[in-house]
């Protein structure tokens with residue numbers, strides 16, 4: 227993996243941050259995005275470069291404006307000579323999910339559309355730009371981070387769960403059409419993982435306790451539980467895996 231480059235959205239917190247550190251520890255150069263916290267992002271760049279001996283750069287991105295991925299990748303072209311891996315990880319929260327993160331009878335087109343834009347459109351535009359670069363170096367691996375909230379009921383999650391189902395379908399289409407370029411495309415779908423996004427859930431404590439109860443492993447997920455799967459899917463060990471959703475749920479979905 228050493229000398230290859232990962233582009234990942236939302237690399238400053240939660241699952242994205244765990245993926246950034248997992249890849250950096252394996253010698254991968256990192257181009258990650260942040261949205262609100264530039265200082266944190268720049269401190270992370272310094273930390274990654276001094277502790278792992280890799281090249282790291284942080285870029286501002288708003289996934290509610292997916293077309294800006296085009297400009298972002300032009301900046302990345304100036305800083306990195308190749309793009310091997312792209313992970314669409316960032317998720318919106320707060321005001322932009324009003325009418326999307328709620329009960330079915332309170333859903334509003336605007337909230338659902340915002341989540342769709344941030345989940346599906348952002349994946350599509352980011353993956354298109356990444357694939358153009360991967361084609362030039364003979365292939366690559368693309369991942370969308372999904373959620374088991376499209377398979378099992380999570381309170382207030384109708385908007386997100388529906389968009390995660392959509393992005394998993396989009397992953398299969400992308401995989402089918404990009405295979406001839408030796409680009410593999412998969413989704414990594416997590417059960418409840420202890421991050422800021424989950425702590426913002428109105429029923430966080432209930433979800434945490436219920437997950438630990440449902441999991442044969444007796445605990446909820448941690449960000450590092452997903453990052454290893456991403457590293458595997460980007461490695462040569464996963465060379466014939468494409469068009470799939472890798473479910474990492476601590477055994478909770480079956481129960």
Ligand SMILES: NC(=O)c1ccc[n+]([C@@H]2O[C@H](COP(=O)([O-])OP(=O)(O)OC[C@H]3O[C@@H](n4cnc5c(N)ncnc54)[C@H](OP(=O)(O)O)[C@@H]3O)[C@@H](O)[C@H]2O)c1
Nearest residue numbers: 236238240241260261262263288289316416418419421423
């Ligand atoms: N947590 C779970 O239980 C869980 C389970 C399964 C799947 N997932 C999925 O895993 C992914 C990461 O979730 P997480 O829980 O790690 O989230 P998180 O801890 O809330 O982190 C969100 C990341 O996205 C960035 N971000 C926020 N708003 C953005 C915007 N408008 N444009 C671009 N970037 C933005 C944040 O950057 P700033 O800090 O700079 O704002 C941050 O780096 C999401 O796709 C989520 O659906 C989460």
